[in-house]
Amino acid sequence: MPRCEQVPTAVDTPVDTVVRRMRALDAALHPRDGVAVFNRVYLTVTETVDRYVDTGRFADRHAAITLDVRFAGRYLDAVAAAGDGRAPACWRPLFQFRRHPGVRPLQFALAGINAHIGHDLALAVVDTCRTLDCAPAELEDAFDTVGDLLVSLEERIREDLMPGPDLLQIADPLTHLLGSWSLERARDAAWTAARALWALRELPDIAGEFTERLDTAVGLAGRMLLTPLAQPPLRG
Template sequence: MDTPVDGVISRMRALDATLHPRDGVAVFNRVYLAVTEAVDRYVDTGRFADPHAAITLDVRFAQRYLEAVEAVAAERRPPACWRPLFQLRRHPGVRPLQFALAGINAHIGHDLALAVVDTCRTLGCVPADLEDEFDAVGDLLVSLEERIREDLMPGPDLLQIADPLTHLLGSWSLERARDAAWTAARALWALRELPDIAGEFTEHLDTAVGLAGRMLLTPLQR
């Protein structure tokens, strides 16, 4: 039986078919598609204690990314966290691993916290009720990070850039980003009755994550 996650997967596959394989957005989309397919398998095999909550969180999370894609396609400005990836998506000096991690940075660092709040509002719950689902998805992402780094790290023929690339990417951690996202989600939920302050918090979060993304996409000598 199809779930809303299957609809998200279909949209990502359709997007992948329209993009050049070396497009930076395509690189991230393939990574995120693999993650979403893994979440779908978790749902199908009963790995989530609350499948409905997990599906809702996953779909709300994915919608943030897909809305950024749609904004760019419509020539609107995406959130600041996504702008570096879209602006540098075809830069010849940026490696595939950088594109992948910059997309993950935007999605985890900014979108995940907002998706938790979206899910709480949809389900009428509080962030603590979603902690198990949040951790399960986060653990899946962390487990895939090492594989992503291994698959996309330049080979021996590109050792001249491997050292600066390793140094650059060593400054960012998915696990730390996930922990920060959980803290941000709880803060935003606590501020839900103070929309002006919550808006400022979200704007600053967006800007800060975008700055980190621009750092991750520093062009390296080919």
């Protein structure tokens, strides 16, 4: 009898669980809700990470999965805490302005990315280092790969959510907001913050103060990104 070949089957990973939670959140939220706008963006990133994991694109698969799950968990925990005021300061502007008619979808997306990259990413790196008993340098490959995905996605976000060139003029306030924030700079700052927090791990009081100040500063930037803007006039 010929030997039957076994067909490899996809193995469910913790990243798949995160994807399911984000899809459920997307289904539960109104499409124009500011959190829904960011969630759709982040879901796209997480689905891409999931494909990278399945196809062996990460040099250290376990490290990449752990980092991605710790990272996403901080966002999902913040959403769960939004109703009772326990969310980190960096997320509060998005939750406060999520239904404001004067805030454009691109602002919601960038404010969510600002909170998640500027605050959550550094803490997720430290969480992962503690889980895997390793230093941040050992996660740099996974960090860079996920960061490159985010930077490439930022270009797509701007293309999909930015008003057309006939509406977005040089004097439009959104033009100035877009020029004031950079995902690539935020990612670099997150890596520096992660290394600093790791170096301070034996000094919990100082590390706690550093984390609190980081949270506050990122929240301030998010509030500025969500400045309500007058809608551009309709062209007749």
